[in-house]
Amino acid sequence: MSIVLKVENLHKNFRVYHDRKIKQALVSFVKRRPSYTTLEALKDINFEVKKGECLGIIGPNGSGKSTLLKLLAGILYPDKGTIYKNGKISTLIELNAGLHEDLTGIENIYLNAALYGLIKRQIKERLGAIIDFSELGSFIDTQTRFYSDGMRARLGFSVAIHVNADTLLVDEVLAVGDEHFRNKCYERISELKRNGTAIIYVSHDMESIKRICDSAIFLCGSSVVVRGDPAMVVEKYIKV
Amino acid sequence: MASPSIIPKIKEIFNYRQLISSLVFRDLADRYKRSSLGFLWAVIEPLGFMAIYTVVFSIIIRLNIEDYPVFLLCGILPWIYFSKSLIYSTESITKDSHLVKKIYFPREVLPISSVLARLVNFVISLIILEVFLVLFRNVHAAAALFWIIVVILVQTIFSIGLALILSSLNVYFQDVKLILEFVALIWFYATPVFYPISMVPEKLRPFYILNPMAGIISSYRNIILENRAPANAEFYVAALLSFLTLFTGIFVFEKLNRRIGELI
Numbered sequence: 362m363s364i365v366l367k368v369e370n371l372h373k374n375f376r377v378y379h380d381r382k383i384k385q386a387l388v389s390f391v392k393r394r395p396s397y398t399t400l401e402a403l404k405d406i407n408f409e410v411k412k413g414e415c416l417g418i419i420g421p422n423g424s425g426k427s428t429l430l431k432l433l434a435g436i437l438y439p440d441k442g443t444i445y446k447n448g449k450i451s452t453l454i455e456l457n458a459g460l461h462e463d464l465t466g467i468e469n470i471y472l473n474a475a476l477y478g479l480i481k482r483q484i485k486e487r488l489g490a491i492i493d494f495s496e497l498g499s500f501i502d503t504q505t506r507f508y509s510d511g512m513r514a515r516l517g518f519s520v521a522i523h524v525n526a527d528t529l530l531v532d533e534v535l536a537v538g539d540e541h542f543r544n545k546c547y548e549r550i551s552e553l554k555r556n557g558t559a560i561i562y563v564s565h566d567m568e569s570i571k572r573i574c575d576s577a578i579f580l581c582g583s584s585v586v587v588r589g590d591p592a593m594v595v596e597k598y599i600k601v
Numbered sequence: 602m603a604s605p606s607i608i609p610k611i612k613e614i615f616n617y618r619q620l621i622s623s624l625v626f627r628d629l630a631d632r633y634k635r636s637s638l639g640f641l642w643a644v645i646e647p648l649g650f651m652a653i654y655t656v657v658f659s660i661i662i663r664l665n666i667e668d669y670p671v672f673l674l675c676g677i678l679p680w681i682y683f684s685k686s687l688i689y690s691t692e693s694i695t696k697d698s699h700l701v702k703k704i705y706f707p708r709e710v711l712p713i714s715s716v717l718a719r720l721v722n723f724v725i726s727l728i729i730l731e732v733f734l735v736l737f738r739n740v741h742a743a744a745a746l747f748w749i750i751v752v753i754l755v756q757t758i759f760s761i762g763l764a765l766i767l768s769s770l771n772v773y774f775q776d777v778k779l780i781l782e783f784v785a786l787i788w789f790y791a792t793p794v795f796y797p798i799s800m801v802p803e804k805l806r807p808f809y810i811l812n813p814m815a816g817i818i819s820s821y822r823n824i825i826l827e828n829r830a831p832a833n834a835e836f837y838v839a840a841l842l843s844f845l846t847l848f849t850g851i852f853v854f855e856k857l858n859r860r861i862g863e864l865i
Contacts, residue, residue, distance in 0.1 A: 375863055383776075435705040437862040452704050459700055461627055463634050472627060475620035476706055484619070 364409050364447060365527050365559045366433070371406040371442035373428055374399045402428045404584050406442070410528065415560040417574035417591055419567070419598050424580040426563045430530050433561065448527025451477055453518070460513055462506035466497055469505055470520055477524040487523045494549075495519035496542070515542055522549050528559045547573070567595045607851055613707050620706060624714035628689075629721060647678070647726035651733075666797065668826075671738065674730055675822045676794040682723035683760060683814060684785050690715035690764035691771045691778045698865040708861065709854055712764035720757055734825070745824045748831060752820045755836075759813050759843035765850030769857035772864055793818055798835070813839035813846070 376397040379385060389396035403425045410416050418426050431437040433444060434452045459473045470491055474484045492501050495515045505513060531550070550573065554560055564570055570577055570591055577594040579586045587597050614621075633642045654677065655670040666672050693715040694701060694708060701708060727749070734740040771777040792814045793801070801809050810816055816839030820831030 376860070383774075431862065436702065438859045450705070459704065461630075463630055464627065468626075468630075471619075472623040475617070475623040476700065476704055478617055478620070478706065480616075480619045 363412050364445075365412055366447065366450070366561075367409040367445040368406055368433075369443050369445075371403060371429075371432065371444065372401075372440050373403040373425075373432060373437065374440050375402050376400075401583050403432070406585060408578060408585075408588065410559045410561065412527075412559055413554055413557045414576070415554055415562055415574045417570040417577035417594070418561065418563045418580060419565070419570060419577060419594065420580035420586075425583050426580055427532060429580070430532055430561065430563060433528075434530055446528070449478075449525070450528045450530065451521065451524045451526030453521045453529060453531045460505050460517060463504060465504055466495075466501035466508075466516055467492075469516060470501075473517065473520040474524065477521070479524060491519045491523050494522065494545075511539065511542075518542075518546060522546070522553070526558060528561065529553065530561050530563075532563045533565070567599070571595055606855065607848065610707070610709070610851060610855065614709050614713070617707055617710050621710050621714045621717065624710060625718045625721065628714065628718035643722060643725055644729070647722070647729055650681075651678075651726070651729065668738070671730075671734065672797075672822070672826065673795055675825050676792075676818050678723065678726045678730060679756060679818055679821050680789065680792065680794045680814070681726075682719055683756065684789070685722075686716040686719045686760040687763060687767060687781060687785065688778070689719060690760075691767040691781055693764070694768045694772055694861065695775070695865065701861065701865055708769075708858060709765060709851070712768040713761055715768075716757065716760045716764050719760075720753075724753075730825070740825070740828070745828055748824045749821070752817060752824065752831060752836075755813075755840045755843050756817045758847050759817070759839070762843065762846030762848070762850035765847075765854040769854045769861065772861050773857065788812070788814065791815075797822075810835040810838050811842070813842045815839070 376395075377400050378397045385396050406429065408416065418429065420426050428437065430452070432439055434450060459476045460469050461472060464472065467488075470488065471481075471484055474487070474491075479487075495501070495512075495518075497512060497516060500508070500512065505516070508516070529550075547569075550560060554573075560573070562570065562573060574591045576589060577591040578588045579594050579598050581601070586601075587594055629640070629643065633640050636642055638645065651674060654673055658664070658670045658673055663669070690712040693711040697711055700706075701711075731740075767777055767781065791809075791812055798806075798809075798815060798819045816831075816833075816835035816837075820833075820836045820839070823829040823831050823833075
């Protein structure tokens with residue numbers, strides 16, 4: 362099967378600035394010493410994901426899971442190594458970030474879908490499906506400032522899930538919404554997977570990792586500790 | 602690495618054109634939607650300012666220039682477009698940090714749509730001015746239409762180039778927006794907004810027209826007041842410098858963009 366995502370020798374450092382003032386910058390420029398300390402966030406990460414495959418990523422807080430997803434999405438740039446992307450990558454991190462409260466549900470669908478790079482014609486084609494999936498009914502014409510958190514999440518998720526991507530990055534989002542909507546989302550993700558979408562899934566919920574993923578990676582201290590069968594990886598993680 | 606990456610970048614930005622128009626809409630909605638008159642404000646606002654300028658400069662302050670209120674409006678409307686473009690776009694990335702941190706899209710669209718939202722306001726004010734001129738000054742608007750679009754295009758290209766530089770730099774040093782207020786004031790006096798370019802000493806002229814806004818604003822006047830194509834040195838210089846600024850902007854943005862995701 363064809364590879365949609367390949368990560369080779371990936372390194373990411375963060376610069377932690379002591380003081381972002383001009384004085385500090387001048388002093389360090391004169392002394393030829395950087396005005397920041399380097400924090401290693403990821404080192405030597407290698408993996409590949411095939412079409413229709415689901416890769417789970419687990420690890421304690423601060424192990425670099427979110428950094429990895431952001432690198433894959435293109436929000437951050439790697440310091441070393443390469444990310445080969447074959448096709449479109451789309452993110453499901455914190456879905457309601459793109460919602461604007463003064464706009465109605467429909468207007469927000471347009472804004473949000475446009476954030477994923479869709480053009481008007483594509484959004485129009487999907488509008489019905491997105492509204493149906495969100496189960497917002499007549500609220501879709503209301504400004505989102507009057508929405509509950511759950512409604513906002515539903516709207517954001519409905520848009521994101523209808524963007525046809527070759528790889529979908531999912532970060533803990535399924536924690537929102539009620540049981541019914543959550544199940545619907547799992548179903549939709551499985552459906553996308555059957556249709557060939559590769560999924561990279563970050564979660565603290567070990568049950569869902571075991572249920573959805575074909576393989577998993579255990580990240581700890583910026584590098585991969587173990588990778589392989591999800592049940593085995595989860596077991597390793599629980600022990601540590 | 603500059604030239605090979607510029608073409609795909611422009612292509613990608615073009616692919617995100619729906620996002621640009623959605624952001625322009627959001628920008629204007631932000632300003633007007635919660636007011637009870639709504640988008641009508643986009644017309645009332647320039648109308649009000651133009652009325653004030655006209656009253657002040659035809660009754661209180663009288664200068665020895667023919668039809669000074671109209672002369673002034675031809676300069677001040679593009680100037681407002683320019684300065685507001687810079688001021689608003691400088692904060693366009695830092696303001697939308699929650700989006701920039703969470704989701705990938707070409708970040709250039711933020712300063713670009715910030716400038717284009719001001720362009721919408723500017724075009725509305727120009728239309729009002731043209732209507733006024735046709736009604737009260739017997740000017741034929743249609744003849745100038747083509748050239749005015751060309752000049753607007755040049756100004757927009759110049760503004761977007763600067764907006765790309767300012768918005769990305771402002772992520773690194775938030776001093777940028779504070780410095781900009783001074784720079785804008787100096788720039789205002791260095792541009793023929795309330796005086797004609799002919800007032801500038803002949804000796805200084807070659808340096809003076811290195812400011813693209815000088816050529817741009819005098820071109821608006823040539824077109825609107827004298828129905829004359831802006832085919833003169835200062836306009837060509839302005840157009841050339843505007844394109845140069847745009848390419849510099851794309852290049853600088855690409856460089857600075859690499860750390861924006863973590864600094865913001």
